[in-house]
Structure formats: C-alpha cells, structure tokens
Amino acid sequence: xxxxxxxxxxxxxxxxxxxxxxxxxxxxxxxxxxxxxxxxxxxxxxxxxxxxxxxxxxxxxxxxxxxxxxxxxxxxxxxxxxxxxxxxxxxxxxxxxxxxxx
Numbered sequence: 001x002x003x004x005x006x007x008x009x010x011x012x013x014x015x016x017x018x019x020x021x022x023x024x025x026x027x028x029x030x031x032x033x034x035x036x037x038x039x040x041x042x043x044x045x046x047x048x049x050x051x052x053x054x055x056x057x058x059x060x061x062x063x064x065x066x067x068x069x070x071x072x073x074x075x076x077x078x079x080x081x082x083x084x085x086x087x088x089x090x091x092x093x094x095x096x097x098x099x100x101x102x
Contacts, residue, residue, distance in 0.1 A: 068089040
C-alpha cells in the first residue's frame with residue numbers, strides 16, 4: 001500500500017512539473033500574477049521558516065530555538081561565513097537550553 005502511494009506521488013509530481021514545461025507557452029498569465037509569483041514563493045518560504053522556528057509539534061518551541069535562529073539570521077545578514085552562522089546559532093540554542101531556558 002505504501003509503495004503505491006509513493007509511486008502515485010512520484011508520478012503526480014513528475015506530471016505536474018512536466019505540465020509546467022509543456023504549457024509554459026500556451027498559458028498566458030496576467031502581468032500582475034507574474035509580478036506576484038516570486039513574492040509568493042518568498043512569502044511561503046518565510047512562513048515555513050517561521051513555523052519551524054516557533055513551533056514544535058504544534059506547541060511553542062520555547063525561547064532557545066527562536067533566539068538561536070535570530071543569532072544565525074543576524075550573522076547571515078552581516079555576511080558571516082556559513083559555518084560560523086550554523087555553529088553560533090546551534091551554540092546559542094544549546095547554551096540557553098543548558099541554562100534551563102528551554
């Protein structure tokens with residue numbers, strides 16, 4: 001049963017992507033939609049990041065995770081090396097959890 005679901009999803013994903021390539025020239029999107037599509041993708045990614053930052057299994061994740069993400073975001077904004085961003089964010093969250101601020 002699970003294999004059938006996986007195969008069905010794989011076929012659906014492939015068909016959906018193929019439809020984008022095949023129908024690209026046939027479907028004309030309004031100019032307003034073409035302008036908003038990149039912003040919609042960014043908004044979706046931001047919503048996903050916010051959900052992963054603040055919630056864990058539908059419950060508030062605590063103070064440590066959002067603080068670690070904030071430290072990582074500031075370092076990334078300041079163009080710090082990627083490894084430093086990841087290590088600093090993880091260390092911040094770990095130290096806050098060690099201090100009891102889950």
